[in-house]
Amino acid sequence: MSLQKLLELNTTFPKSRDALSAIKNGAKLVQIEGLAAAAKGWMIAGAFVETGRTMFVVTYTYEQAERIAEDLCLYGIPKDQVLFFPPSDAMIYEEGPPDFSVIGERLGVLHALSTGKTAVVVAPINAALRRTMPRTTLAQCNVTIDVGEDLDMDDFVTQLVKMGYERTDVVDRHGEFSRRGGIVDVYASSEEYPLRIELFGDEIESIRHFDSATQRSIDKISTALLLPAREVVLTEDSAAKAIARIRKELAAQIQSLDGTEDRESAKRISEKVEDDITRLENGAYFDEIEYYLPYLHPDEISIFDYLPVDAITVLDEPMQIKSHWEQHEEKMMETLINRAGRGLLLASQKRQHVPFESTIKHALSSKQAVSLALLPRPVPWAKADTTIVIDSKPMDSFAGRIEAVADQIKTWLGHNLTVIIASGQDKRMLEIMDEYGIPATSLEDLQVPVFREFIPETHREQVSDTPTIRHSTFVAHAPLRSGFKLQDAGVMVVTDSEIFGAQRMHRARKTSHEGIPISSVLDLKEGDYVVHINHGIGYYRGITKLKSQGVEREYLLLEYAGNDKLYVPSDQIDRVQKYIGGEGNPPVVHRLGGSEWMKTTTRVKKAVQEMARELVELYAWRQALGGHPFSHDTPWQQETESAFPYNETPDQIGAI
Known part of the structure; x- marks a missing residue:
């Protein structure tokens, strides 16, 4: 991306140059104050390019972490050197299978660090502190396959099972594999698309990615890395030790629940944990096995333990990091206590995260660090x-007023400032600048220094014969989320967000697609049929308040067959959809913990697979027909689309 030119400023602008010099000279902690959120990617990218060392950026929220990760790529950092480390706390708040793609993304980052890859790793604080498997375990539990090498199919399948992969007839989600003769399909946890491995005899003839919906090949590759499907690895020894610890805590929890005369909760947790113990004894993986990670891997290991010795830790707004972590920890503990009190999970004495204060202090004492803060707070x-x-x-917002943008740019230029327009439609922006009489140059095509006036006198002779451009307008093809003003450097960075009011799509989150999503309890009235993603169809019985450890929270009360009740925290309303069956045909209400809902979802899954096969045939037939060519989008159309005030849905993006 063409914003790489802006990194010149890191080494020529005195203040950013001083910061980089302090890092290079071994300062233990460099604090940079006054940086707006949008400018932090520029500073981090410059530090990474100048030092050539792995950097671990810890920030306060998921959204800020993904923003920094996206911005780094726009400043010219290769995508394979920008690693996003997501949180995996969903299983603490809800039942059901984990998001295998999140597990794969986490393990992919850990493997990259363990093998010495130099990269910028970005993580929100709850992801950074989440416990994981030891480095040695991950190093021993992965498989690399290459085209042309021999592969014992039976041994390979056994290894996949040991790594937590589930055998199925058709592969359609991460963590699954299937075998048909000399072909093995594996949806590796760290891959975007499943892999198809074809053998000729015992030799790997080809490895290719394919689309699980259409079964069509996407590309061929010569080598593939298969990481574990789960963030825990089962061995006989680790399972035996874990079971002993689990039984001890189970006995204590049952005794505690018996003391409250809540025999139903005691029975529920006893049955659930005993089932989990049976699976552990048999070396079988199951949906909530990551909850037992502290028992299976008792050492308190986090991503901090994977960082190389010379890594630089970057704390983005340290006080906000601490505040957000305390809020997250309080919410997490409240949920754990509530679910344990209802017999839904083991009241574990083991922490799912490493402690905040000791971990951060150790990171700061053992490695160099950089603190980024907008305000000068101790x-x-x-x-x-x-x-x-x-x-x-x-940067100020202009909300689609192009004339106001042009006037402001002229004012900046009149004050000898440099303007950089970072846009997803750079060609149209060059046309707009021309229409308003503002000379503008494509930053991507520029071959001369832009910020030479900041170069120290001792180095200026190196570029004395090189022409330079300053106090001008440049357009870069770089869709930053938002712009910023570097007052001291005299640089203004404006983006589509300020010019058109356009907001970019964020990273896609895992969502439910069945029923009608509920955005507010106002969408429901008591007695409505609702569907919980993990428990099936029940009745909505209104909002109720429960108190836990002196804290009162609101819950959606759902009633199931046999007067079973489920309390859903109000912040998990996305787990519930309104039932949309035909009128006059009331649905069957399920029992909590029963098998009816699982059977229903399995049956629907098979029906969807059959429908998918029919669609493949239909689209193959359509593709054989001739199409109608349309003209390319005009600049006016692109401008109109950029001014659209809403985010497109993932389906709309796919259709476009």
Whole structure:
């Protein structure tokens, strides 16, 4: 991406140059104050390019983490060197299978670090502190296959099962594999698409990605890495030790529940955990096995333990990190206590996360670190050796008023400022600048320095014969989420968000697609049929309040057959959909813990697979027919689309 040119400023602008010099000279903690959120990607990218060392960026929310990760690529950092490390806390709040793609993404980052890859890793604090398997375990539990090598099919299948993969007839989600003669399909946890491995005798003839919906090949590759499907690895020894610890805590929990005369909850947790223990004894993986990670891997290991010795830890807004972690921890503990009290999970004495304070303090004492903060706030647990203030501010919004944008750019140029327009439609922006009489140049095509006036006198002779451009307008093909002002450097970065009011799509999250999504309890009235994604069809019985450890929270009360009741926290309303069956035919209400819902979903899954086969045949027939060519999008159409005030849905993006 063409914003790589902006990284010149990191080494020529005195304040950013001082920050990089402090890092290179070994300062233990460099604090950079005054950086707006949108400017942090620029600073981190510059530090990574200059140091050539792995950087671990810890920030306060998922959204800020994905923003930084996206921005780094726009500053020219190769995509394979920007690694997003997502949180995996969903299983603490809800029942059902984990998101295998999240597990794969996490393991992919850990494997990259363990094999010495130099990269920028970005993570929200709850992901950074989440416990994981030891480094040695991951190193021993992965498989690399290459075209042309011999492969014992039976041994390979056995290895996949040991790594947590589930054998199915058709592969359609991460963590599954199927075998048909000399062909093995594997949906590797760290791959976007499933792999098809074809053998000729015992030799691997080809490895290719394919689309699980159409079964069509996407590309051929020569080698593939298969990481575990789960974030735990079962061995006989680890399972035996874990079972002993689990039984001890189960006995204590049953005794506690018996004391409250809640015999039903005691029976429920006893049956559930005993079933889990049976699976562990048999070496079988199951949906909620990650909850037992602290028992199977008792050492408190996190991603911090995977970082190389010379890694640089970057704390994005340290006080916000601590505040968000405390809120997350309080919410998590409340949920765990509530679910354990109802006999839904083991009241574990083992933490799912490593402790915040000791982990961060150890990271700061053992490695170099950089603290990024907008405001000059003292951080008691992070004393800076060097403090540098860079005056920056978020960019103003023009909300689609192109004339106002042009006027402001002319004003900036009149004050000898440099303007960079970072846009997803750079060609149209060049046309708009021309229409308003503003000379603009494509930053991507520029071959001369832009920020030479900041180069120190001792180095300026190196570029003395090189022409330079400054105090001009440049357009870059780089769809940043938002712009910023570097006041001291005299640089203004404007994006589509400020110009057109356009908001970019965020990373897709796992969502449910059945029924009508409920965005508010106002969408429901008492007595409505609802569908919980994990428990099936029940009645909505209104909002109720429950108190846990002195904290009162609101819950959706769902009633199932046999007067079974389920309390769904109000912040998990996305797990519930309104039932949309035919009128006059009331649905069958399920029992909590029963098998009817699982049978129903299995039956529907098979029906969908049959429908998919029919669609493949239909679309193959359509593709054989001739199509009608349409003209390319005009600049006016692109401008109109950019001004559209809403985010497109994933389906709309796919159709476009």
